[in-house]
Amino acid sequence: MKISVIIPVYNAENYVTQAVESALQFDEVSEIILVEDKSPDHALEVCQDLEKKHERVKLFQHPDKENHGAGASRNLGIQKATGDFIAFLDADDYYLPNRFDAEKKLFEDQEVDAVYGALGVHYYSEKAKEQYEPLFGNRLTTVYKKHDPKEVFPGLLNMKGSFGLFSIDGLTVRRKRLLEKIQPVFKTHLRLHQDTEFLFRSSYYLNFHSGILDKAIAIRGVHESNRITQVDSNKAKPSITRVMLWREVNTWAESEPTLPENIKTHIKRMYRSWEIANSSPAKKWSMILKYLITDYKSIRSGLYNINFRKNLF
Known part of the structure; x- marks a missing residue:
């Protein structure tokens, strides 16, 4: 099993090393693809050091070296990937040791296109916890029970009652099926929520199977400069x-x-x-x-x- 882990990197100099090291712990991970997206901090230098230090780490930037957003960065990472499977990880998040336990067994079945699991939460500071605990708490982001793959798409659309959610950090997908059935993979004109749109669309075309749902397989890192957190935590009006x-x-x-x-x-x-x-x-x-x-x-x-x-x- 050869897994390519794709990490878009923007303004994450303090976190990307932990993300990379959390993926390096797995023998199944054949490569970690960093796509640096013109960060305003020193993330590029940190990524360059990681590429020099670790043979499995590969660093890319967009051809014009400009900022294009997480969707375009993930698309570039998918283009560069050589593994049989694709897994995603945000640069300020990290994997847990059980990240691919379910995948190793489930992907023996060739009918399984993708496997998803639960996401936990970690607050990097007391200030971040104070600001965002009302939004995330200490809850798992998970689907509440195992579902047939045909139920995943309507479940994510909120047509199945208490279905729950899963994050792209907990998703692993066959690269060949992804490229054959989902084009474009990520919509680059969506600067936010492009991962949610991708999950909606891909769960319609691909067979999504549940992995570990009752415990975290990856951790969402919450800090004061999370762009998506700042948007979703604005309760004053819908975004x-x-x-x-x-x-x-x-x-x-x-x-x-x-x-x-x-x-x-x-x-x-x-x-x-x-x-x-x-x-x-x-x-x-x-x-x-x-x-x-x-x-x-x-x-x-x-x-x-x-x-x-x-x-x-």
Whole structure:
């Protein structure tokens, strides 16, 4: 089993060494691909030192050496990968010793395209804990029970009730199947939530199997400068980045002829609810009226999404 671990690196000089060392502990990891994305700190120098020190570490930058975001960096890493399997890791996160325990057995079955597991949390400072513990607590990010692969896609779309979540840090996927069935892999125009969009889309086309769900196989590192944490912890109003995410998912759904109509309708409702909730009070009601007249199906369950209800009233 040869696994390529892809780590996009941005503003992570204090954390990337730990991430790399956590992946080096596994004999199954044949290479660790660092894609340095024009960090404003000294992450490039740290990555260069890691490449010199460890034979399995390979460092790349974008051809123009500019900043392109995590999605483009992961895409570049996938292009450079030579392993039979791809695993992802954020530069401020790290793997635990059981990271690939389930994968070694499950991937013996050639029908298994991808395996996912649970993610834990670690606060790098008391300030980070104080700021973000209400968001993450000390809970696992996990799917609550084992599901058939056909249930993963609707589960992630919140169509299965209490399904749960998993993170890209806990995902391992066959490289050949990924490249054959998912193009583009990551949508580069989404600067945030491109990993969530990828999980939605890929779980429709690939067979996702559950690995270890009751204990962490990787750790999310939380610190004050987490970009995604800062966005998701803003409780004042729903984020425009969520609107962009669901707009992208809705665009894909409308163009996918094999997607059932009930799922397309669900996705459109999710998009409408975020779109309306992110609008000004006056615009909210004008949009509701517009969709009631022009697209009743997409708004009739306007109270369908907790984010919509919470921000509408």
